[in-house]
Amino acid sequence: MIVTTGQLFKHAYGKYAVGAYNINNAEQAMGLFKGCIASQAPFIIQISKGARKYTDKRMLEAIIRAAGEIFPDAIYAVHLDHGDEATCYDCIDSGFFSSVMIDASHEPYEQNIAITKRVTDRAHAKGISVEAELGMLGGVEEDIKVEEGNACLTDPAQAEDFVKKSGCDSLACAIGTSHGAFKFKGRQSLHFEVLEKIKARLPNFPLVMHGSSSVPQDEVARINAAGGKIAGSMGVDVNEYLPAAKLGVTKINIDTDGRLVWTRVHREFFRDHPGDFDFRPPGKIFIDEYAKFIASRNVLLGSANQLADVRKSLGK
Ligand code: G3H
Ligand code: 13P
Ligand code: ZN
16 A cells, blocks of 8 residues: 555654665565565655666556555555656656655755745645755765765754745755765764754654665675675664664665665676576575565664554554
């Protein structure tokens, strides 16, 4: 059942975070649904602009529709990740997305408010939730690359003003993370002090954490042992997910970790079966490994075993 992120956040707020996982193909969709049903968790399917372009935007929608039929008990939102204004309108008009992210965080502050407000007005007219972003994460967001030095943490006073003026339903805050596999130079913690200040100014308002992959070092070691060259990677400490959730983070975005699972499975498979060229055996292994990974993340986020209660809260 497709619901809005707003509906999921109402149940999760202050208790746990809902996992938001990016998908690009059928194998990821199968693993995601399987893992969320196995762990009895609500979830958010994220589709980036790049994912919509990868095959055809209609293909991903059809895959998700089919997965919804295969797993009728699943409860999830379908969300556009890092949308620009035109893509947000396309998704709002698609009749399929229940949530969009307008990312105008690279624009001057007043512009970010104006763009977010326009998108919010159009989305709300159709009952769709809107996530916006304030502050800038380091790393690469599709066509936008933010150099480390230019990344800046969200200003709590500005966050309060932004939410009031833009009308958005949730806010992605920069609290020290960045996208991709190389987040930190050394071990670093999330900026909980910034989260606390934002929560004080925006009580009960859902916050979002991008760049939340943990970049498991055992996964990276296996990739490198099978011919990969991913050196110096570092991710978010998984033990910081729940403390962040208690401070109002209701959505935690994880994409890179799923790509690492894919890379490990395929590198090891073809290293161990150099004569094979059928992609289905490693594809099947990936689906099961990704499902296991998703279930393990849902436990850490606190969303595991919430499904029955979420259903009840929706009156279904
Ligand atoms: O924030 C970026 C997400 O990980 C999506 O990545 O734009 O390469 O699909 P992508
Ligand atoms: P990671 O690169 O840490 O997985 O972050 C994904 C993300 O924020 C998608 O919007
Ligand atoms: Zn992101």
